[in-house]
Amino acid sequence: QVQLMQSGAEVKKPGSSVKVSCKASGDTFSTYTISWVRQAPGQGLEWMGRIIPIVGIASYAQKFRGRVTITADKSTSTAYMELSSLRSEDTAVYYCARAVAVASFFDYWGQGTLVTVSS
Amino acid sequence: DIHMTQSPSSLSASVGDRVTITCQANQDISNSLNWYQQKPGKAPQLLIYGASNLETGVPSRFSGSGSGTDFSLTVSSLQPEDTAIYYCQQYDDLPLTFGGGTKVEIK
Numbered sequence: 001q002v003q004l005m006q007s008g009a010e011v012k013k014p015g016s017s018v019k020v021s022c023k024a025s026g027d028t029f030s031t032y033t034i035s036w037v038r039q040a041p042g043q044g045l046e047w048m049g050r051i052i053p054i055v056g057i058a059s060y061a062q063k064f065r066g067r068v069t070i071t072a073d074k075s076t077s078t079a080y081m082e083l084s085s086l087r088s089e090d091t092a093v094y095y096c097a098r099a100v101a102v103a104s105f106f107d108y109w110g111q112g113t114l115v116t117v118s119s
Numbered sequence: 120d121i122h123m124t125q126s127p128s129s130l131s132a133s134v135g136d137r138v139t140i141t142c143q144a145n146q147d148i149s150n151s152l153n154w155y156q157q158k159p160g161k162a163p164q165l166l167i168y169g170a171s172n173l174e175t176g177v178p179s180r181f182s183g184s185g186s187g188t189d190f191s192l193t194v195s196s197l198q199p200e201d202t203a204i205y206y207c208q209q210y211d212d213l214p215l216t217f218g219g220g221t222k223v224e225i226k
Binding site for chain 1: 120153155157163168208211214215216217219220
């Protein structure tokens with residue numbers, strides 16, 4: 001059974017950075033893509049970017065380019081999303097999600113990680 | 120970016136009703152369209168992929184149709200457990216984008 005297990009909730013100060021992890025189990029990590037999708041309180045879903053672990057290539061939404069870094073460690077089947085220069089508007093639940101192909105659907109999701117940005 | 124517009128933003132219907140949600144893309148995305156269901160406090164779950172393919176384990180009362188710019192998700196007989204927010208998502212091009220969501224409630 002495929003599982004994506006994310007790291008726990010974080011509280012951060014404005015201007016700081018946060019790094020969220022997503023550990024995959026139950027399938028071959030490198031053969032699919034991992035995306036990061038966030039959801040602000042009471043709002044919709046917003047795609048931030050993704051990585052193809054087998055080649056280590058990441059793509060980002062323009063909105064987050066320069067502030068977000070997505071990486072993957074094939075040895076531990078773990079993907080990471082680091083967001084810097086945090087502001088209050090970054091308060092959200094951050095999800096990792098698996099897609100089996102570059103152009104495909106998200107068939108498995110992590111449980112979500114709440115990141116709260118507050119002074 | 121490809122913009123996805125969902126309508127309605129919310130609806131209330133009775134158990135057993137047929138419910139349809141629409142999703143419109145601002146450019147042709149062929150059949151590169153997925154539908155997800157999200158219940159409170161939970162991650163989204165895939166319902167339909169490739170516009171019309173039912174994900175394994177999803178009840179057959181859910182169906183998807185459309186291509187090009189206009190898509191729809193239909194629930195043939197609404198059940199209490201279908202109370203949720205539904206999102207469409209295009210994967211024709213990066214950035215991947217979602218519709219704004221449709222909140223479905225039971226009368």
